[in-house]
Amino acid sequence: xxxxxWGVLAVSAAMVAALxxxxxxxxxDAKPADDKKAEEPKTEAPAEVTLMKDGTLTIVSSPxxxxxxxxxxxxxxxxxxxxxxxxxxxxxxxxxIVPLQFDAIIPAIAxxxxxxxxxxxxxxxxxxxxxxxxxxxxxxxxxAVAVMDSSSITEDNAAEALNQADVIIAxxxxxxxxxxxxxxxxxxxxxxxxxxxxxxxxxxxGNATAVCTNLAVVNRMLKDAYSDARVVLEIAxxxxxAAVVSQxxxxxxxxxxxxxxxxxxxxxxxxxxxxxx
Amino acid sequence: xxxxxxxxxxxxxxxxxxxxxxxxxxLAAAMVLSAPLSALALDTAKCTARPNGNTGSEVYGGSETRxxxxxxxxxxxxxxxLSITFPAGTTFSTDDARLTMLxxxxxxxxxxxxxxxxxxxxxxxxxxxxxxxxxxxVRAEIYEVTFPTSxxxxxxxxxxxxxxxxxxxxxDITPIMVEGVSPVDQLSKAxxxxxxxxxxxSNKFLRLFFNPSIVVSSxxxxxxxxxxxxxxVAVAFPIAIPIGLxxxxxxxxxxxxxxxxxSLYVNVVRGTPLFLQIYIAFFGLPLAGIQIPSFPLGVxxxxxxxxxxxxxxxxxxxxxxxxxxxxxxRSLGMNGAQTMIFVIIPQxxxxxxxxxxSEFILLYKDTSMLAAVGxxxxxxxxKTIVASTGSITPYIVAACFYLVITLPLAKVVGRLEHRLxxxxxxxxxxxxxxKPLQGTDSAGVTAYVTDALTSQPVIKNDTADAGR
Numbered sequence: 001x002x003x004x005x006w007g008v009l010a011v012s013a014a015m016v017a018a019l020x021x022x023x024x025x026x027x028x029d030a031k032p033a034d035d036k037k038a039e040e041p042k043t044e045a046p047a048e049v050t051l052m053k054d055g056t057l058t059i060v061s062s063p064x065x066x067x068x069x070x071x072x073x074x075x076x077x078x079x080x081x082x083x084x085x086x087x088x089x090x091x092x093x094x095x096x097i098v099p100l101q102f103d104a105i106i107p108a109i110a111x112x113x114x115x116x117x118x119x120x121x122x123x124x125x126x127x128x129x130x131x132x133x134x135x136x137x138x139x140x141x142x143x144a145v146a147v148m149d150s151s152s153i154t155e156d157n158a159a160e161a162l163n164q165a166d167v168i169i170a171x172x173x174x175x176x177x178x179x180x181x182x183x184x185x186x187x188x189x190x191x192x193x194x195x196x197x198x199x200x201x202x203x204x205x206g207n208a209t210a211v212c213t214n215l216a217v218v219n220r221m222l223k224d225a226y227s228d229a230r231v232v233l234e235i236a237x238x239x240x241x242a243a244v245v246s247q248x249x250x251x252x253x254x255x256x257x258x259x260x261x262x263x264x265x266x267x268x269x270x271x272x273x274x275x276x277x
Numbered sequence: 278x279x280x281x282x283x284x285x286x287x288x289x290x291x292x293x294x295x296x297x298x299x300x301x302x303x304l305a306a307a308m309v310l311s312a313p314l315s316a317l318a319l320d321t322a323k324c325t326a327r328p329n330g331n332t333g334s335e336v337y338g339g340s341e342t343r344x345x346x347x348x349x350x351x352x353x354x355x356x357x358x359l360s361i362t363f364p365a366g367t368t369f370s371t372d373d374a375r376l377t378m379l380x381x382x383x384x385x386x387x388x389x390x391x392x393x394x395x396x397x398x399x400x401x402x403x404x405x406x407x408x409x410x411x412x413x414x415v416r417a418e419i420y421e422v423t424f425p426t427s428x429x430x431x432x433x434x435x436x437x438x439x440x441x442x443x444x445x446x447x448x449d450i451t452p453i454m455v456e457g458v459s460p461v462d463q464l465s466k467a468x469x470x471x472x473x474x475x476x477x478x479s480n481k482f483l484r485l486f487f488n489p490s491i492v493v494s495s496x497x498x499x500x501x502x503x504x505x506x507x508x509x510v511a512v513a514f515p516i517a518i519p520i521g522l523x524x525x526x527x528x529x530x531x532x533x534x535x536x537x538x539x540s541l542y543v544n545v546v547r548g549t550p551l552f553l554q555i556y557i558a559f560f561g562l563p564l565a566g567i568q569i570p571s572f573p574l575g576v577x578x579x580x581x582x583x584x585x586x587x588x589x590x591x592x593x594x595x596x597x598x599x600x601x602x603x604x605x606x607r608s609l610g611m612n613g614a615q616t617m618i619f620v621i622i623p624q625x626x627x628x629x630x631x632x633x634x635s636e637f638i639l640l641y642k643d644t645s646m647l648a649a650v651g652x653x654x655x656x657x658x659x660k661t662i663v664a665s666t667g668s669i670t671p672y673i674v675a676a677c678f679y680l681v682i683t684l685p686l687a688k689v690v691g692r693l694e695h696r697l698x699x700x701x702x703x704x705x706x707x708x709x710x711x712k713p714l715q716g717t718d719s720a721g722v723t724a725y726v727t728d729a730l731t732s733q734p735v736i737k738n739d740t741a742d743a744g745r
Contacts, residue, residue, distance in 0.1 A: 174664030205563035
């Protein structure tokens with residue numbers, strides 16, 4: 001009696017699972033070519049941009065990264081927001097911003113369904129490029145390390161003083177700042193946080209010795225909120241900022257690149273850079 | 278195959294070194310004759326490889342990394358070319374490689390160096406289109422560097438060419454420590470290349486959610502987080518029980534002040550999200566000058582939170598015991614404390630065990646929230662792998678680590694509830710009468726038993742009547 005019940009349950013569960021899988025695989029097989037390479041899946045329908053919502057460019061962003069994007073009076077503002085408003089204008093689309101934690105954005109864009117473009121101060125990186133496509137870059141930034149004023153670490157000894165076992169460096173998970181800190185300060189503890197504001201809060205509260213993130217962000221954070229902290233190390237990593245697009249959507253990347261190029265040519269990009277940095 | 282190649286490679290560097298030394302000598306001689314002295318060296322400022330594990334600072338063999346070398350040329354050296362030689366068995370690519378000149382007071386001004394890049398298998402060779410200004414600070418970044426899977430100390434050698442064609446060795450390159458590839462990673466790699474996995478991964482859904490090679494590679498990493506989560510909850514829950522019990526007794530106390538304090542605490546804690554409490558504790562307390570390491574602090578926050586819920590569970594349990602029990606115990610001469618300890622609480626325990634187990638499950642799941650403040654538990658580890666692989670699979674692995682605990686416990690809760698509701702299994706264990714309640718003897722009164730199923734008091738000992 002009991003055995004039978006279990007059997008029925010197992011069989012029905014298996015069937016539901018199988019149905020689910022078939023449903024998904026069917027939906028997916030239709031789109032990309034059967035090839036394992038996802039790079040150029042859509043050869044049959046070239047000039048068509050797939051957008052999540054018709055007429056709307058949905059960008060996914062982690063609004064904790066001033067001056068690129070952050071929340072001000074409940075609204076997401078920043079350099080990249082302005083830039084993508086201009087880009088959407090150029091493309092004749094409405095702009096919609098979906099907030100998402102930084103380290104979830106690339107997986108979300110790769111998987112699709114949450115947005116069309118990931119715009120959150122992404123540095124162009126060949127490793128990342130395996131999962132998603134980058135647009136043309138629109139800003140170049142460097143890394144920086146900040147500590148509280150009370151810290152004994154100074155500009156002169158920063159390179160060695162940060163690479164000590166008792167040093168905790170707060171970083172935002174999934175950022176180039178995280179890998180930079182891991183690579184260059186292997187002896188220190190690299191503590192990951194979900195967003196960059198938490199990194200600074202952790203440093204201020206003494207949970208971390210230093211914060212390592214992009215220079216423009218450090219400068220803005222110190223200026224706006226953490227006047228009792230200072231920059232001890234700047235490294236010219238020359239990271240190019242770009243937006244990320246799913247590899248299944250090369251046409252969108254192409255159109256975004258055209259729009260970015262047009263904005264570079266007509267001076268809008270320069271204007272926005274002046275405004276925000 | 279490898280041993281055959283190795284001697285050939287081993288032979289090369291000394292030859293080159295001899296040549297370089299010769300050239301250096303000649304140049305030195307020329308310099309001495311001509312003008313000011315110089316140290317003649319391209320000093321390495323740093324040489325590092327980017328961590329390529331899923332977490333931490335380690336560089337592993339067998340998977341791609343990026344090598345960054347930086348060096349400072351002497352004040353009178355116009356560098357025109359650079360070569361970097363990797364140890365045998367290392368592969369790399371000249372694609373994406375970047376050469377940058379850094380200048381300015383803090384080396385914050387970048388100039389991209391245009392160069393012809395070439396590779397002869399183990400040496401990366403860059404020939405600059407134009408010689409750099411003398412005394413330049415150069416950075417080279419080489420991508421897709423894969424060190425041998427065996428790991429160990431990887432010596433990196435380099436040479437540089439000056440404007441006049443002389444070639445000299447780059448000095449002081451610290452070798453790169455490369456970790457060997459663990460069996461798990463090897464298995465993961467083998468899976469990644471096997472045909473069935475490729476077929477499996479060609480389905481986007483399966484690749485994103487159930488990528489076999491990521492399941493294998495993330496398992497041991499997420500397992501560390503699992504141990505952490507279990508440790509947190511294993512410490513936090515036992516702490517929460519006595520606190521919760523005290524709170525519940527306070528809530529039922531006759532003293533108004535005690536009642537007030539307890540209900541204020543319970544209402545505030547239950548009325549605010551745990552997430553917020555964690556943030557306040559982790560970012561607020563240190564600001565107030567209280568420094569607590571994250572593990573004990575996480576344990577404290579979770580147990581304080583859980584205590585509030587347990588308080589309500591205990592209170593409900595105690596209040597569900599019929600008043601007749603207290604009255605009977607008191608009439609037998611027990612004082613209030615004795616009644617509570619020997620009569621009420623033992624009955625309560627049986628009733629609250631299912632709800633407590635549910636609370637344990639909740640608490641275990643809530644450990645995931647500590648990820649937000651950097652406690653390395655299940656979700657935190659999964660998150661870092663998701664960030665580096667772009668696959669959702671580690672989250673699925675993490676889910677399994679929660680289910681391993683929660684599913685069996687949920688089953689236990691179901692069984693306990695069944696028993697409490699007067700389920701059948703109880704009858705089998707019942708030889709005749711209910712078990713005597715422990716502890717009553719020490720109270721020096723008649724054995725007084727309770728049927729746990731119905732909570733109806735049963736007088737087992739007939740002498741009770743005789744005593745009247």
